[in-house]
Amino acid sequence: MLIDAFEVTFIKELVHGFPRSPRQLNSLQGTDAEIVEWPDHGARQLAVSTDSIIEEISSGLYDDPYLVGWMTVMASLSDLAAVGSVPIGLLISEIIPHDYPRSDLRQLQQGIADACIECETYIIGGDTNCAKNLMLTATALGTLNDRFLTRSGARPGDLLYSSGQLGGGNAYALAKLRRFDVLPSFMPIARLREGQSLTTLATACMDTSDGTMATLDQLMHQSGVGFELNATWDNALRQEVRDIARASGLAPWLFLAGQHGEFELLFTIPPRRVESLLAVAETMQWQPLLIGRAIPKTEIRLPLHDRIYTIDTTAVRNFASFRNIEQYVDALVQYDKELQEGAVTHA
C-alpha cells in the first residue's frame, strides 16, 4: 500500500504496458481483489507458487532492471512448468525505492511484460510499496487437469533428462559477479509446454532454479533414490559454459554445483516411456537431454575423467551460505580438489 492519492496514477503507469487477460473480469482498481474467470475445459486443480527476487538483486547478480522484471515472472512460471500446469496469470508485489529512476522502472516493467508475452500469460494484479531496496515477489497461478508432476516419484532405473542445456545460470553468475568483460546470455524461458507434456510421462520433475546439484539433491531426498550422471554428462553443458570453465580454470562440473540455476526441468522417465517422450518432444521441436539415471542408493554420482565420484550435495549446497562470491567459488574449487584427491571409486 502506497498510501497517497499518487498511487492511482502510479499504478496506471506501472501496468500500462501489460496486456490484460481476456479472462479477467474486474476493471483496473475496480475491485479489492482481482477476479479471473475459471477456465471450463476440464481444469480440476489450481497450481500456485510464489517467489521473491531479493538476494539476486542485493548481491548485484541482477542489476539490469529488465532482467529483474523478466526473472521475477520466469522464476514463478518455472515452478508451474515443473508441475505441468497451464498458467492463468501472475500477481506481482513490487517494493520500489523512493529514488528509483523512472527509466529503470520502465525497463523493469518492460521485462515483466515481455516475459508474460513470451509465456502467453498475464499480470492479473499486484501491490506496490516503498522501501530502501528494490525487491519483487511474483505469485503465479495455473490450472491442472487431474495430473501433476512431483519431486517424489523417481524409481531406480528411470532415466534422468534435462529439458535443455545446463550451467548457463552459474556461468552468468560467475561472469557477472567477477566482472568479466563479456557476459554469457542469461534470459531463461520457463519450460511450460515441456512440463505440460510430461504430466503423463515423467515420474518426477523439478526445475533447476537452484542449480543442477541442488535439484538432484531434492529429487533424491523426495524420491528416495540416487542419481548417476552419464559419462558424457558434459555434453549437456552449454558451449559458452565450457568456454568460461576453460578460461577461468574451473572444473566444468562446478557449473552444475553452483546455486544459480538455468531454470531447466530435470525429470525422470521409466525406460518403457522413452519412445513416447521422444515422439512428443519431436512434435514440439524439443530436444530433451539424457544426462543420467536413477539408482537405488541415495547418493549423487558424477563421472569425472575415468572415475565415478560421489558428490556430497548437502555440503555443496551449504557453501551457498558464504555471502561472498570469491569465498563461494574458493569453497567449490577446494571441494573439487579434495574430491579428486580422496576419491572413492564406485564400480
Add this chain to the structure above:
Amino acid sequence: MLIDAFEVTFIKELVHGFPRSPRQLNSLQGTDAEIVEWPDHGARQLAVSTDSIIEEISSGLYDDPYLVGWMTVMASLSDLAAVGSVPIGLLISEIIPHDYPRSDLRQLQQGIADACIECETYIIGGDTNCAKNLMLTATALGTLNDRFLTRSGARPGDLLYSSGQLGGGNAYALAKLRRFDVLPSFMPIARLREGQSLTTLATACMDTSDGTMATLDQLMHQSGVGFELNATWDNALRQEVRDIARASGLAPWLFLAGQHGEFELLFTIPPRRVESLLAVAETMQWQPLLIGRAIPKTEIRLPLHDRIYTIDTTAVRNFASFRNIEQYVDALVQYDKELQEGAVTHA
C-alpha cells in the same frame, strides 16, 4: 530462495503450526508449485489479492511479531471479503533478517496460524528470503460463484453502510506511534461472511484498509457518485476512539481521515434491499451500521456540529506522504481548522 540445505529444516519449522488444507494435494516440498483441489460446488471465478506489510513494520506501527503475522493474513483476506469470495488459502513470502530472534519468529508464525484458523482457511505455500528488514507479503486465493462485489456500482440514493465500528485503526496508530501508555486493541478480522452475504445485495463494496475517507474517495471515483455521511455518523466510532479523540484533543472525524484503517467493509445498498440486508444480517448476528448515502455530486460531505462540510479527500490522502507521525497529525489538525474556518455549508 534461501539457498542452503538449512532451508528444508527451517521451512518445516516455520510451517509446523499451520493447519494444512484438506484440499491440498501435494506434500510439503514435494512439488515446485502448490496444488489445491478445485472445489466443485459451483465455483466459477477465482479471486486473488496480494498485500505486503512493509511500511507498517518499518514505521514501528506493527512491532509485535504476532500482530505482524495476523495482519499479513487479514489484510489479504479482507480484500477477498470485499469482493464476496470464499477463501481457498494463502501463500506467504517472508523476508526475514538473519538475526531475527527465534522467539519473535515463533510469535509471528503463530499470528499467521491463528489468523488462518479464525477465518477457517490455510497457508498453502510460500517462500522465505533474507534481507535486513522484516517484510511479509501474502497472496490470498478464493472462489466466487458468478457474483462479485466491485467498487463501481454505487448509485445516488443508495444507502452507505459499514460492516462495523470505525476509527479503531487510526486510534491504534496514534496511540502506538505517539507511545501512549495504553493501546486500544487492534486485531481486525476479515469480514468474509459479511462480504459473501453482500454479493446479491450491495451495489458497491470496499474494505477500509486505508481508512474510511480513502475508501469513500475510491468508491466515489469508481462509482461516479459522492457520499454524504449521516448527522449521527460519529455513532459508528468505537467508544475507545471517542475516548482517545477527547484525550488527545483531536477532532473525532480525523479518525476517519487517517490512513490506517480498521478493515471493515463500506458498502452501498439500494433502499429497496435494506429489508433483505437486515434480515440476512440478523441471521448472522451481525449489525451493519448505516452511516450515510450516495449523492449525485462527486464529493464527500461530512456533517460537523450544525454544518455540512465538503472534505477534500485527495488532499487528505496526500498528507500520508509525510513520513513522520507528528507532521501527519499536524497536517490533519491544520486541515480540520481550515475546514471549519473557511467552511462551505451545503443545503
